[in-house]
Amino acid sequence: MTKCTLCGSKKNTQFDEHYINNRYFDFTICMNCSLIRCEEEFLVSQKSHINQQRCEYTVPSIEVIEATYKPMIFELIKEFDVKARGALLDFGCGNGGIAMASCSIFEKVYGLELDTSHFLRNNTNSMFNNFSPVETLEDLNTKVDVVVFWHVLEHISNFDEIVEYVKPHLSDNFSILAQIPLYREKHVFESHIHFFSKTSLKFFAKKFSAKNVRILIDHTNDFATLYFEGCRN
Ligand SMILES: [Zn+2]
Numbered sequence: 136m137t138k139c140t141l142c143g144s145k146k147n148t149q150f151d152e153h154y155i156n157n158r159y160f161d162f163t164i165c166m167n168c169s170l171i172r173c174e175e176e177f178l179v180s181q182k183s184h185i186n187q188q189r190c191e192y193t194v195p196s197i198e199v200i201e202a203t204y205k206p207m208i209f210e211l212i213k214e215f216d217v218k219a220r221g222a223l224l225d226f227g228c229g230n231g232g233i234a235m236a237s238c239s240i241f242e243k244v245y246g247l248e249l250d251t252s253h254f255l256r257n258n259t260n261s262m263f264n265n266f267s268p269v270e271t272l273e274d275l276n277t278k279v280d281v282v283v284f285w286h287v288l289e290h291i292s293n294f295d296e297i298v299e300y301v302k303p304h305l306s307d308n309f310s311i312l313a314q315i316p317l318y319r320e321k322h323v324f325e326s327h328i329h330f331f332s333k334t335s336l337k338f339f340a341k342k343f344s345a346k347n348v349r350i351l352i353d354h355t356n357d358f359a360t361l362y363f364e365g366c367r368n
Pocket residue numbers: 139140141142143144165166167168169170
């Protein structure tokens with residue numbers, strides 16, 4: 136029995152199975168934190184800590200940022216009463232849409248995306264002067280107050296490494312916003328190695344000594360949104 140990548144428990148059981156692209160995928164569930172894990176993909180993903188899905192990203196236009204991403208980030212800030220100040224880090228920022236939409240709210244915005252940082256650097260330079268695409272967190276020149284993990288946690292194979300990677304870059308009082316797809320047939324892809332429940336999201340938050348943990352379920356898209364505040368000490 137392998138240890139749960141989220142809570143460390145060795146108690147897990149066969150949960151489900153899927154055939155995707157003619158390959159067999161075995162899913163187990165942790166009896167302690169209820170994290171669902173794709174076993175086969177887990178072994179593959181040990182090569183890198185983030186199981187990346189190679190994507191063809193297109194940098195959204197200013198119009199799309201204004202019409203789509205900005206209302207979304209404003210709604211999140213209002214819903215969770217996020218202290219919108221200082222610096223925001225979008226961890227796994229994809230096309231940079233959320234990060235750039237945050238530029239009018241935060242003094243400094245960083246977007247980390249291993250696949251696209253170079254591409255974002257070349258294509259977004261003149262759009263927002265407080266936006267920096269980064270390839271590593273060592274490139275940050277300030278502590279961050281808000282971290283966004285938008286459809287990222289389901290791709291991560293080693294949570295503790297990500298937490299240890301991010302923690303030194305957090306300000307004393309920070310908040311974290313995350314969204315993940317729920318375990319549904321439509322969300323089962325090769326690159327989705329973990330699925331969370333409310334319980335397992337709370338276990339993730341616990342790694343940051345979280346308080347004020349809130350979880351909202353989007354029943355239309357079958358997503359869960361997690362918000363919490365943390366203190367570095
Ligand atoms: Zn667990």
